Amino acid sequence: MAEVDVLDREMFSEAEAARFLHVKQGTLHYWLEGGEVRGRTYRPIIRVEPTGRRSVTWAEFVEAGLLREYRRTHRVPMAKLRAVIDLLRERYGMPYPLADKRPYVSGRELLLEAQNASGLDPDFCLVAVASDQLILTPPSQSFIERVTWDADVAVAWRPHTENDSPVRIAPTQRFGKPQVNGISTEVLWEHVEAGEDEHEVAEAFGLELGDVRWALSYELSMHSRAV
Numbered sequence: 001m002a003e004v005d006v007l008d009r010e011m012f013s014e015a016e017a018a019r020f021l022h023v024k025q026g027t028l029h030y031w032l033e034g035g036e037v038r039g040r041t042y043r044p045i046i047r048v049e050p051t052g053r054r055s056v057t058w059a060e061f062v063e064a065g066l067l068r069e070y071r072r073t074h075r076v077p078m079a080k081l082r083a084v085i086d087l088l089r090e091r092y093g094m095p096y097p098l099a100d101k102r103p104y105v106s107g108r109e110l111l112l113e114a115q116n117a118s119g120l121d122p123d124f125c126l127v128a129v130a131s132d133q134l135i136l137t138p139p140s141q142s143f144i145e146r147v148t149w150d151a152d153v154a155v156a157w158r159p160h161t162e163n164d165s166p167v168r169i170a171p172t173q174r175f176g177k178p179q180v181n182g183i184s185t186e187v188l189w190e191h192v193e194a195g196e197d198e199h200e201v202a203e204a205f206g207l208e209l210g211d212v213r214w215a216l217s218y219e220l221s222m223h224s225r226a227v
Contacts, residue, residue: 006058011171011175011176012056012061012176020169027071032044032056045081066140069142070124081120083114085097087110088103088107100152100153104136145163156170160217167179181207188216189216189220191204198213
């Protein structure tokens with residue numbers, strides 16, 4: 001299957017995607033489907049129109065990853081960010097422009113134009129002007145570094161904030177479950193929880209000890225949030 005088709009592949013339930021992204025399911029649902037707040041109806045942010053689906057495609061998951069970066073530090077004015085995304089959709093002719101690398105690399109001028117047209121506050125911008133150059137702001141820079149790109153298409157996402165982590169979520173490996181070099185982090189966790197030594201687990205699965213420890217660190221963070 002062509003990589004571009006992977007973007008449209010249904011990967012997760014809403015609940016599962018929210019857990020991987022570390023956001024509330026209600027928040028993710030609002031991003032995907034829009035909703036009514038105080039008697040006013042709001043359009044979706046990620047989807048063009050509400051679909052009623054409770055599943056999440058790979059492209060939707062990746063774009064939600066960008067919104068997550070902003071939600072970590074800002075209460076983003078979503079109506080204005082929605083306007084930015086709408087303009088990018090129109091210019092690039094694709095439903096999920098933020099799951100494409102071009103806006104962050106060769107399309108920064110268009111991002112700036114979209115920001116200005118929407119009246120997006122400088123604190124929430126995707127790009128900024130510094131020394132007469134367009135640079136990515138920290139949230140968008142953090143996001144693009146967490147994505148693995150094949151040409152312009154997002155093909156994997158690093159759930160860990162740490163740059164050195166080998167844990168990846170990819171639509172073509174382990175059905176989108178978090179993994180290290182093709183080995184599910186959950187499987188590695190289960191082996192260690194059953195009493196196996198980390199060194200033994202690494203040898204059994206053909207991994208480096210550090211890979212196993214990164215996987216365990218990721219699973220520990222997931223289990224801690226579930227408590």
